[in-house]
Amino acid sequence: MNTLFWRTVKGAIGVFTAFGFLFLIGPLFVIVPLSFNAEPYFTFRPEMLMLDPEAFSLRWYENLFNDEEWHRALFNSFFIGICATILATTLGTLAAISLNQSNFPARRTVMALLISPMVTPIVIVGVSVFFFYSQPFIGLAQTYLGIILSHAMLGAPFVVITVTATLAGFNQTLMHAASSLGANAWTRFRRVQLPLISPGVITGGLFAFATSFDEVVVVLFMGGLEQRTLPRQMWSGIREEINPTILAVATLLIIFAVLVLFTVEWLRARTAKQLQPQ
């Protein structure tokens, strides 16, 4: 009876997982091949299904690199993404370090505030940021700076969380040792603490970059024509001129996301190795 029960549970979990994969990963198997479609359609034509080489082409990828709007979107995405990442990583790391000092006043509250952009619905973030930044005395709506700041705010929580996690395994006596050896606060941070928590910093930075890279709502509210990023361009692409360039972009984004994922995983393994008991 008992084993039967557990077998049923296991079976149910298996089916659930299978559906999960089907709905989450399945679309990718449609999008990737279609991005090589030789014709401007979103459907598989019989030639494609027969694997006729004539039916495939790289024209949408070419288009992506030749079309001026896509070109700018690509540049914007990287520019905004990199700036926001640098900002989020620097501030997030510093915040995590001070929040992990036991004498920091009201650490839980401050921590909760810093993390809040992660759980606030993105539409609300978009609207509020837009209203706030478009006040005449701030005037950051429709500027790169405005988007970069908003994205940094969205990315910083990831950095705070990953750095906090690495700090848990960081032996504070090392900082004492460094100061006994004559190192001032900056040297201690740069030579001892930063190298040891760098996996957390980099992981957080990658998440922050990924956040900015596929963020569309804030850009919809805040960005002008000038500041269109890839997701924003895809958004108008889908609404205005339907052609598989969008699929080419999507494929590139997927590849990029997979690379980020692998890097994070590799860093995690490396940290685990470094922190293993001496």
Place this chain on the structure above:
Amino acid sequence: MTTHVEFKNVAKTFDGHTNVVEDINLQIPRGEFLTLLGPSGSGKTTCLMMLAGFESPTEGEILVDGKSVQDVPAHRRAFGIVFQSYALFPHMSVAKNLAFPLEVRGIETSRRNELVDRALKLVQLEGFGSRKPNQLSGGQQQRVAIARALVYEPELVLMDEPLGALDRQLREEMQYEIRRIQEEVGVTMIYVTHDQGEAMVLSDRIAVFEAGKIKQLAAPITLYEEPDDPFVASFIGENNRLFGTVTHVGEALCTVDVDGHTIQAAQVAEDTSPGDKVVVVIRPERVSILQSDHSLSNSQEATVLSITFVGDHLRVQLDTCGNPDFIAKIPNIAGHGSVLKGDKVNIGWATLDCRALPIR
């Protein structure tokens, strides 16, 4: 000799109501080897950390060269410190670990390499420079930690149980090395251990800690021969203890009644008076089993409970003066075979070999 380090009425509390250490008064002359000795949790590391600048005293002050170090940040104090947990930088090779304090001080590369090599040689780790700390055994890591604390030639070195992880032979070698370096370089050493043998071998003076207080501060031989605190008497070496009441006080001597037996003991506290509760302590090696015609100023009847052969001596467990755990160490010389288990014997010891310590 000038005072290098001074603790004045230092007390420390972490939680605001219980003192982890209190009443710490120490004057450490330049060049002295001082050991803080005491059981686990007695506050040794806390004292060291206050001197190093990682904790600040809740009361009192610490002076170095006569000046308060209250406002000097740890990295300006320039003491060499060996931490209880080694604290080697795991992402740097051994050589980089050793070079760190030299780089921070802006010492040029060739001189730096020279000093690093010398330090590695000092701790017998030549050829290990390129290894990472987690590729070393515990003892090797400990030696790297020692080398790193000495490499920039500090005037004051603090070591927190630096030899804890070494095997006996290496430990003895390192003790010798540490003492040699200390004398050669003339550094002032403050050394923490809970191994009394190590403390005896190394130290000029030993401060015995118990529950956050210094019970006695004296040279090793004084601690052994003239303990003036019951804790010190039983912590340093082995001591027989007999609890009793003072009945008569003479000049530097007193008479103690222990379970109806009268014992003559050297008087320790100046203010001892009749009626005081005291513990009389006697070293096992000072107790002899008396031949019938001999007598000593203290002579008691005893029953032999057991005899253990230890090699150079016999360890005899006796029941005397109401203490069934009274130990006598009898040298392994001709004629010892006359004592057998169950025998009734007379034992004795000199007045000066037994001390009456007030129970506070």
